Amino acid sequence: MNYAGRYEGRAAIITGGASGLGRAVAERIVAEGGTVSIWDMNPGLEATCEALGAHGVRVDVSDADAVVAATAESVAALGKVDILICSAGITGATVPVQDFPIESWLQVVNVNLNGLFYCNRAVVPHLLANGYGRIVNVASVAGKEGNPNASAYSATKAGVIGFTKSLGKELAGKGVIANTLTPATFESPILAQLPQSQVDYMRSKIPMGRLGEVHESAAMICFMASEECSFTTASTFDTSGGRTTY
Incomplete structure (x- = not known):
């Protein structure tokens, strides 16, 4: 389909945009007339930005101060921000709860939930100042149903759903819309973090x-x-694919 010009004049921040789903979204927004700032820790960040003609910031979203600085850098580079897409995430360990390493649990929470909160918290004031904004926080069907041996991932994605429902109601009537996406497993580099048995x-x-x-x-x-x-x-x-219909 041709959506040429759909994002004309719009500027987007995309976390986790150097690969996978984030990159696919960045490609489309640029192709449809928008400008993009990609936030990522991926070694391929610079190459992705060069290929897409996008701005890039190497930032750890689990660091609240770094997120504030990245927001200021992106706004300076793009002139404004209209769209925030949070797709950065990690899976963590794939083991039963009783064996789940505390370090891995905390890392997943810090990236998937705390980091997403930091990004929304830093960017929302700019969207409110515009009187316009779109926020997409990427969750997972695991946040609705839970996946065994993926307690940290499931818990954080459930948190993303609840957080976005709260945020969307806070912003309703202010020109800023916030929703969440709950995909089932799709072909992505993140699958490399999982054993094949979990993918199956x-x-x-x-x-x-x-x-x-x-x-x-x-x-x-x-x-x-x-x-x-x-x-x-x-x-x-x-x-x-029909797994969750609610």
């Missing part, structure tokens, strides 16, 4: 019988981040 389990739970494709979730996010998404906020959009 998650595939088996999808009624369509396959993993998702990154472009399917990217297409949904690009709708959620656009002006077209104008009367849905504090809500959850699903790309799960």
